[in-house]
Amino acid sequence: MRRYLYPWSKSEVKVFDSDVLVLGSGIAGLYTAIKASEYFKVTVLTKKTIEESNTEHAQGGIAVAIDESDSPTLHFEDTLRAGAGLCDPLTVRILVEEGPSCVEELMDMGAKFDRHDGELALTREGAHSQRRILHALGDATGWEIERALVAKVKDNPNITTLEGRFVVDLLENDIGDIVGALVLNEETGELEGHLAKAVVLATGGLGQVYRFTTNPSVATGDGMAVALRAGADLMDMEFVQFHPTALLIPNAPRFLISEAVRGEGAHLINAAGIRFMDNIPGKELAPRDIVARAIWKEMNQGSVYLDFRPIGQERILERFPTIHQTCLKYGMDVLTMPLPVAPAAHYMMGGIATNSYGETSLAQLYAAGECACNGVHGANRLASNSLLDGLVFGARIVEKIRETIKVKSPSWEEVLSPLGNPCGTGFVNHGTVKQLEDQGLRNRIKDLMWDSVGILRDEANLRKAKELLMAWEGDSVSTCCVEDLETGNMLSVGLAVAKAALDRMESRGGHFRSDYPLHLDELWQRHSLQRKEDYHVRYVPVSGAD
Ligand code: SIN
Numbered sequence: 428m429r430r431y432l433y434p435w436s437k438s439e440v441k442v443f444d445s446d447v448l449v450l451g452s453g454i455a456g457l458y459t460a461i462k463a464s465e466y467f468k469v470t471v472l473t474k475k476t477i478e479e480s481n482t483e484h485a486q487g488g489i490a491v492a493i494d495e496s497d498s499p500t501l502h503f504e505d506t507l508r509a510g511a512g513l514c515d516p517l518t519v520r521i522l523v524e525e526g527p528s529c530v531e532e533l534m535d536m537g538a539k540f541d542r543h544d545g546e547l548a549l550t551r552e553g554a555h556s557q558r559r560i561l562h563a564l565g566d567a568t569g570w571e572i573e574r575a576l577v578a579k580v581k582d583n584p585n586i587t588t589l590e591g592r593f594v595v596d597l598l599e600n601d602i603g604d605i606v607g608a609l610v611l612n613e614e615t616g617e618l619e620g621h622l623a624k625a626v627v628l629a630t631g632g633l634g635q636v637y638r639f640t641t642n643p644s645v646a647t648g649d650g651m652a653v654a655l656r657a658g659a660d661l662m663d664m665e666f667v668q669f670h671p672t673a674l675l676i677p678n679a680p681r682f683l684i685s686e687a688v689r690g691e692g693a694h695l696i697n698a699a700g701i702r703f704m705d706n707i708p709g710k711e712l713a714p715r716d717i718v719a720r721a722i723w724k725e726m727n728q729g730s731v732y733l734d735f736r737p738i739g740q741e742r743i744l745e746r747f748p749t750i751h752q753t754c755l756k757y758g759m760d761v762l763t764m765p766l767p768v769a770p771a772a773h774y775m776m777g778g779i780a781t782n783s784y785g786e787t788s789l790a791q792l793y794a795a796g797e798c799a800c801n802g803v804h805g806a807n808r809l810a811s812n813s814l815l816d817g818l819v820f821g822a823r824i825v826e827k828i829r830e831t832i833k834v835k836s837p838s839w840e841e842v843l844s845p846l847g848n849p850c851g852t853g854f855v856n857h858g859t860v861k862q863l864e865d866q867g868l869r870n871r872i873k874d875l876m877w878d879s880v881g882i883l884r885d886e887a888n889l890r891k892a893k894e895l896l897m898a899w900e901g902d903s904v905s906t907c908c909v910e911d912l913e914t915g916n917m918l919s920v921g922l923a924v925a926k927a928a929l930d931r932m933e934s935r936g937g938h939f940r941s942d943y944p945l946h947l948d949e950l951w952q953r954h955s956l957q958r959k960e961d962y963h964v965r966y967v968p969v970s971g972a973d
Contacts, residue, residue, distance in 0.1 A: 786827060
């Protein structure tokens with residue numbers, strides 16, 4: 428694996444600095460930036476517009492134990508049960524105990540959740556023993572959270588936000604500390620060096636490496652790939668969550684149909700109208716991996732549908748206005764007809780390995796949100812725990828930065844030169860030929876990952892995927908445009924997923940091997956860790972993270 432994705436030289440880079448550099452503008456990035464701005468000058472860089480992130484698309488909500496009948500202990504137990512033996516109890520305890528005050532603070536920042544008779548309304552989702560999911564505007568929770576955080580950031584004199592900035596790679600000094608990021612200004616084509624005393628990756632997931640995904644186009648695994656190239660550990664990359672219910676209509680995107688729909692009483696039925704989840708413990712509200720595989724199996728016999736009608740028309744309109752309207756655009760009225768659905772790649776449980784303060788294996792580099800792996804989600808994330816994760820561990824990163832931040836800012840002189848590929852060519856769109864080739868490469872990656880590293884896996888397919896991805900990575904990848912750079916990142920993270928999945932010879936949570944269908948705690952209740960050298964996988968015990 429090359430150290431830098433893009434050829435550059437120090438002389439061609441325009442230099443900026445701040446105390447804290449945050450890459451990514453979803454819930455983890457913006458919440459961390461706001462908290463950090465109480466003490467530091469912060470720069471937030473984002474690939475497209477500030478609003479465009481996985482957070483904005485979140486429907487179901489944010490899980491938090493605030494009801495009288497609920498408790499952090501019950502939330503802890505549900506999270507561990509869904510995580511199939513791979514959650515770190517220490518970080519889960521922190522998540523559920525510090526979650527309520529973070530959500531309180533989010534509301535103080537302006538996020539408005541739905542209420543019923545003045546009280547916060549709570550819904551249920553798969554594998555939760557209680558109603559503990561806060562939601563907003565019915566089914567547009569992520570949109571509302573993003574709206575509130577963006578308004579707060581724009582109003583904050585200590586935060587500079589720059590849109591259209593693609594992170595190419597991390598910058599380090601000669602003792603290996605991370606001192607900033609090399610960034611491409613998408614509008615001008617210039618390279619920028621953003622120096623900072625602390626760098627926080629909050630760049631989201633990698634759903635786009637799969638042919639079918641609920642994720643927006645920005646989710647190409649960039650943060651995980653830049654961390655890997657800089658030498659950081661990735662953890663549990665074999666664990667990808669496939670959401671059971673995405674819209675399945677030819678030529679329509681796999682639009683997410685929230686798990687909250689099943690939480691409110693919708694049924695999964697097959698082409699004969701039979702509720703095929705009836706004999707499975709938890710039925711439609713079993714953990715996500717179980718529901719996704721049951722649907723996948725049923726799809727061998729024919730189509731699968733989500734029938735909203737048991738919820739009742741009035742309640743559907745109140746709770747799921749976005750889903751209702753979106754499906755209408757495709758000619759499907761969920762008030763009167765069952766909706767065809769299928770699983771799609773949705774969430775990455777693995778990511779950049781961190782401890783319970785978001786610290787990675789590289790000094791001054793932190794990670795939060797979906798690009799990070801701190802052990803709270805184990806092998807299968809409990810529904811609606813991801814937004815909470817972004818808040819709780821984003822806040823803890825700021826605590827750690829306050830304790831450890833250096834007085835002196837890094838200088839451009841101390842940034843290590845890009846030995847090996849020193850001559851920059853500038854960012855030039857070289858035209859169409861190579862670009863078209865790499866569009867082909869992106870499509871090949873997506874198809875291969877879906878077919879061979881998807882919901883059901885086996886040795887022959889995983890080996891084929893690993894070998895093909897390695898061969899493609901060895902070829903020179905075009906760097907003509909941002910899409911090509913993303914494709915380079917997709918190759919790296921796809922390869923990490925395929926290699927970790929090949930090496931884990933058991934089934935657990937989101938990772939299911941048809942050739943090793945058993946869950947084998949004695950051998951495999953361990954986290955996988957990978958570094959860039961050949962994506963070699965080593966294992967560490969599940970424990971408290973520190
Ligand atoms: C959903 O609404 O089903 C998605 C929420 C989540 O992924 O936790």
